[in-house]
Amino acid sequence: MTSHTLNELIAEGVRGRYILVRSDLNVPLDGSTVTDDGRIKASLPVLKKLSDAGARVLVTAHLGRPKGAPEEKYSLKPAADRLAELADFSVQLAKDTVGASAKELASGLQDGNVLVLENVRFDARETSKDDAERGAFADELVALTGDNGAFVDDAFGAVHRKHASVYDVATRLPSYLGDLVHTEVEVLRKLTTDTQRPYVVVLGGSKVSDKLAVINNLLGKADTILVGGGMLFTFLAAAGHKVAGSLLEEDQIPVVQDYLNRAADAGTSFVVPTDVVVASRFAADADHEVVRADAIEESTFGASGIGLDIGPETASAFAAHIEGAKTVFWNGPMGVFEFEAFSSGTRAIAQALTDTVAFTVVGGGDSAAAVRTLGFDDSQFGHISTGGGASLEYLEGKELPGLSVLDR
Ligand SMILES: Nc1ncnc2c1ncn2[C@@H]1O[C@H](COP(=O)(O)OP(=O)(O)O)[C@@H](O)[C@H]1O
Numbered sequence: 001m002t003s004h005t006l007n008e009l010i011a012e013g014v015r016g017r018y019i020l021v022r023s024d025l026n027v028p029l030d031g032s033t034v035t036d037d038g039r040i041k042a043s044l045p046v047l048k049k050l051s052d053a054g055a056r057v058l059v060t061a062h063l064g065r066p067k068g069a070p071e072e073k074y075s076l077k078p079a080a081d082r083l084a085e086l087a088d089f090s091v092q093l094a095k096d097t098v099g100a101s102a103k104e105l106a107s108g109l110q111d112g113n114v115l116v117l118e119n120v121r122f123d124a125r126e127t128s129k130d131d132a133e134r135g136a137f138a139d140e141l142v143a144l145t146g147d148n149g150a151f152v153d154d155a156f157g158a159v160h161r162k163h164a165s166v167y168d169v170a171t172r173l174p175s176y177l178g179d180l181v182h183t184e185v186e187v188l189r190k191l192t193t194d195t196q197r198p199y200v201v202v203l204g205g206s207k208v209s210d211k212l213a214v215i216n217n218l219l220g221k222a223d224t225i226l227v228g229g230g231m232l233f234t235f236l237a238a239a240g241h242k243v244a245g246s247l248l249e250e251d252q253i254p255v256v257q258d259y260l261n262r263a264a265d266a267g268t269s270f271v272v273p274t275d276v277v278v279a280s281r282f283a284a285d286a287d288h289e290v291v292r293a294d295a296i297e298e299s300t301f302g303a304s305g306i307g308l309d310i311g312p313e314t315a316s317a318f319a320a321h322i323e324g325a326k327t328v329f330w331n332g333p334m335g336v337f338e339f340e341a342f343s344s345g346t347r348a349i350a351q352a353l354t355d356t357v358a359f360t361v362v363g364g365g366d367s368a369a370a371v372r373t374l375g376f377d378d379s380q381f382g383h384i385s386t387g388g389g390a391s392l393e394y395l396e397g398k399e400l401p402g403l404s405v406l407d408r
């Protein structure tokens with residue numbers, strides 16, 4: 001990559017200039033409480049560097065996946081409040097993204113102050129597939145920076161998204177690579193150029209179709225793919241098993257069948273769970289039991305049972321693969337770790353990663369949150385990436401819009 005760096009921008013001089021920064025502040029919340037502030041802490045250094053240099057910083061970010069209109073539960077307020085607590089500079093939050101509040105607060109911004117704009121996904125144009133629509137939104141974001149603005153992309157977790165605040169603003173302003181994105185890419189680049197084998201990839205989480213898409217290019221790259229989390233049920237269904245009320249993306253079954261058919265020739269083996277924890281309902285205090293993965297509907301809860309974690313036999317099998325690996329990449333919790341009763345699988349995988357001599361990378365907002373909330377420390381892993389989908393797409397060798405747009 002030959003992008004301009006943040007240090008180059010600082011050297012050009014930013015005092016008094018409006019600098020638009022895309023950060024990834026997509027943090028897990030419990031009501032209005034941030035349950036893991038890893039992404040906020042990771043975003044802080046770039047904001048501080050710009051603030052210290054006298055820039056007037058406008059931060060764009062998303063939270064969750066609102067449907068293109070404001071929704072209070074997706075407000076960036078909890079994230080902005082936490083950022084303000086951690087920062088030694090002024091942080092304000094606009095009530096909108098490019099509306100009256102954003103304009104008024106931006107125009108009153110002093111040198112060194114930071115203004116967070118409300119969730120960019122409250123505007124449907126942010127994620128539109130239509131270039132003109134995204135462009136129009138990008139124009140409005142850029143207009144907030146006046147006539148001497150610049151753009152810094154520091155949202156590693158969103159570099160795989162061709163969205164207005166990631167991609168289109170960079171085609172309109174002098175643009176620079178943020179330090180977080182730079183560091184993340186350096187680590188992942190080393191992993192792809194000098195992969196020590198066996199290379200084991202552990203996949204889970206709930207963004208099933210996003211992550212299934214990535215497997216296509218991991219075939220032949222990874223030696224073993226351990227399948228947990230929400231996506232395991234699509235694998236079980238592809239093998240002809242019933243999964244009761246578990247998370248299932250039926251339209252993805254043929255995709256998974258194709259992967260399973262091609263795996264052996266590609267030199268990649270899939271390890272699919274042999275047992276799962278099935279619950280009576282999606283709740284922390286739900287009744288639950290361990291059943292064979294091919295007999296989920298035979299649990300006490302019948303067709304209404306929901307698989308919320310991998311079982312102990314699967315966790316041990318996964319741990320053995322991780323123990324024998326030289327490189328491990330993990331994205332996506334093995335189960336609904338937010339509920340103690342369904343956190344064992346995720347805990348077992350985190351433990352296995354800390355025990356192995358392999359180089360380990362954990363990627364993803366919720367995966368990083370999981371290892372921290374389960375009591376592990378960042379220092380126990382080779383690298384904790386702020387991006388799950390982004391790091392997976394980087395590892396599969398795909399061109400990432402948020403990075404390629406910064407290339408000179
Ligand atoms: N079996 C399951 N059913 C439903 N949700 C699950 C299951 N296993 C894991 N999850 C959920 O997946 C979420 C994280 O998924 P995802 O966003 O894809 O991960 P990351 O942010 O690490 O990339 C967690 O909130 C977890 O509760």
Ligand SMILES: O=C(OP(=O)(O)O)[C@H](O)COP(=O)(O)O
Pocket residue numbers: 024026064065157158161207363364365366386387388389390
């Ligand atoms: O949480 C994120 O990605 P991740 O769950 O893959 O780590 C990023 O903030 C991107 O969010 P998105 O997947 O809704 O575009």
